[in-house]
Amino acid sequence: MSDSSASYQAHFERLKFLHNESPVVACELAGTVMAEAEQVGDRQARAEAFYWRGMAQLAMCSLRSALMDFDQSLALSRQVDAQREQGLALRGLGLAYEQSGDYETAIDYLIRAYQCLSASPDWVEEKLSALHGVASTYLAIGRAAEAHKHYLELIAECEARSWWRHLSITLSSLGICLDQLGDYDGAEAAFERSCDIAAQHHLPRSAIAKLHLACFRIKYRGMRDSGLKLLREAVxxxxxxxxxxxxxxxxxxxxxxxxxxxxxxxxxxxxGWALEVAVETHSRRQELALYQHYTTLCRTAGDFVSALTWFERYHNLYRELERESFDSRLSVLRIGFELDIARQETQLLRSQNEALARSHADLAAANEELQRVSRELIEADREKSRLVTEFRQLALTDPLTGLHNRRYLELRVADESTMARRGDTAVLIAVADVDHFKQINDCFGHAMGDEVLKRIALVLRRCVGNEHIAVRFGGEEFAILLFDVPIAEGIALCEQVRSAVEGFAWHLSHPDLRVTLSMGLATWPTGWAFPLAMAEADQLLYRAKHLGRNRVVAVPGVA
Structure with a gap:
């Protein structure tokens, strides 16, 4: 840090806290620092001031202004080779792209920020902030294994420096990460430790830590009464x-x-209370969730007219939010175009002789920019098409279990008809049915029945993987399509699924709960229509039921 930059350190310390709590005030203070630093020619101090103003703009969801400030901060810090300020600017750009939903770009910037800030031990707090951004972004896009590695590194650094607030926050994030990875014991331990640290050191976030722990215990441990009590205390x-x-x-x-x-x-x-506050504070994502819960309550009570009204509100708000999200992404693309144009024009002005080649250079730059913007607009159109495809995909997913639904299977069957002719191995079709599912609903309630279906879906995902297809076919029935798998391996896989369901810790949900599957496995030979192969699998399923349930019955198809 330059000598003149050090004179602004008190302002920067204030901006560190103001940018989230009072972003408008932070913008004004950062502007004052910029003006003073410009008068004395301190580009390093201006670079950090631009960074903090960008962070304040980000807190106010002003993506365009934030991106421009971060870009200006990066340009200034590079001019004077200020590596710390470069790292801060790169982190800001990463956070801005994360907020826009461009996670891959966000990760790239955040990793570059982490590498830049690792150059000095004096910048450890800034370095860990960048690392936390990397981990959080990985978690947001479902890459929990990468996130887990970074959270462990963060925890070790926080423990070594007794940074209790950062440690409590990171432990909560680790709990969410371990939950995604299926390590429920580890997740619970992380949430408990986050609570203990927050309480022991009287941290303001202790209620948030309690909230995470309560939700986990209710969801996975069946600790309804104590979990609800802890949740109410946190609220x-x-x-x-x-x-x-x-x-x-x-x-x-x-x-x-x-x-x-x-x-x-x-x-x-x-x-009632939550919806009133959500509307008052313009918390529209929370409002969306509450509309969905009202729909569920009305449907449960048999008031289908009210349920339809609430669902229409949910649907309208959902479409509005998705449209805004899409517009925001397009806006970020446009901002990126503008920033790239500004960078290239600046580079051209520096590299060309102003006296001899100004007009020629401007013409060449304009033509180059026109071609680049044209390419970017084409890419934006592709992004729009991708989003439309993503929305259509939602219609092919079972909302309860998260598996694909029967409609998805029918569409895939049309695409995969030729798969039965690959190599010497036919496609295998398995149909699974939960044994005595009606008794489970009658004895333990429909909520428990839904929970059973969700847990079975988790087992199917783990056993079947991405190379095959697992769907909820309807009710308590599931279907699996296995490609390029010999019948013996197909039987083994089905046995793995059946055994995993039977051996699942159902007693944690209820001491008397026992769940098993019956499965029928058939081949789909070349020349057979899919319904015929499916009927064959159904007959084998019925045979499994007849033979006593909780078993796999398989017979190779005969053309």
Whole structure:
């Protein structure tokens, strides 16, 4: 840091806290620092001031302004080879692209920021902030294994320096990561430790830590009463502390937990307060979730007219939010075009002799930019097509289990008809049915029945993998298509699924709960219509039921 930059350090320390709490004030203070630094020619201080103003703009969701400030910060810091400020600017760009939904670009910038800030031990706090951004972005796009590695590194650094607030936050994030990886014991331990540290050191986020732990215990441990009590305590603490956004998020989690526990009357009371606050604070993502919960409650109560009304509100708001998200992505693309144009024009002005080649260079640059913008617009159109495809995909997914649905299977069958002719191995079709599922619903309730279907879906994903197809065919019935798998391996895979379901820790959900699967496995030989092969698998499933259930019956198809 330059000597003159050091004179602004008090301002930068204030901006570190103001950019989130009072972003408007932070923008004004950063502007004052920029003006003073420009007067004395301190480009390093100007670079950091641009960074903090960008962070304030990001807190106000002003993506365009934030990106321009971060880009200006990066340009200034490169001019004076200020590596710390370069790392900060790269981190800001990563956070901005993460907010826009361009996660791959965000990860690239954040990793570059981490590498830049690793050059000096004096920048460890900035380095770890960049690393936390990398881990959080990986987690957001479902790459939990990469996120897990970075969270462990963060925890070790925080423990070594006794940074309790950062440690509590990172442990909560680690719990969410381990939850995605299926390590439920590890996730619970991380949430518990986050709570303990927050309570022990009287951190303001202790209520948030409690909220994470309560939701986990209700969802995975069946600790309904104690979990709901802990969740209510967390919500009250957030509300009393004035953290309205946190209290609202807690209420939404409480509503979800009450619905899952079948406490519909209590859920309806909490819904009223939460929806009022969501509308008042313009928390539209929370409002969307609450509309969906109202739809569920009305449908459960048999009030289908009200359920339809709430669903229409949900659908309209969902479409509005998706449209805004798409517009935001396009806006970020346009901002990127403008920033690239500015960078290239600056480079051209520096590299060309102003006296001899100004007009010729400007003409060449304009033509180059026109071609580049044309290519980028084509890419934007491709992105739009991708989003349309993504929306269509939502119609092919079972909302309860997250597996593909029967419609998806029918469409894939049309595409995969020639798959039966690959090599010497026919396609295999397995049909699975939950044994005594009606008794499970009657004895333990439909909420437990839904939970059973979700857990079976998790087992199918783990066993079947991405190279085959697993769908919820309807009700308690699932179907699997296996490609390029010999009949012996197909039987072994089905046995793996059946055994995993039978051996699952159902007693944690209820001491008397026992769940098994019956499966029929048939081949889909060349020349057979899919319905015939499916009927063959169904007959084998019925035979499995007849032979006593909880078994796999397989016979190779005969042309």
């Amino acid at each position: 009250i603490s957030l509300q009393e502390s004035g953290d309205l956004a946190g209290a609202l998020a807690g209420r939404v989690s409480l509503v979800e937990a009450l619905i899952d526990c079948g406490l519909f009357k209590e859920a309806e009371v909490e819904l």
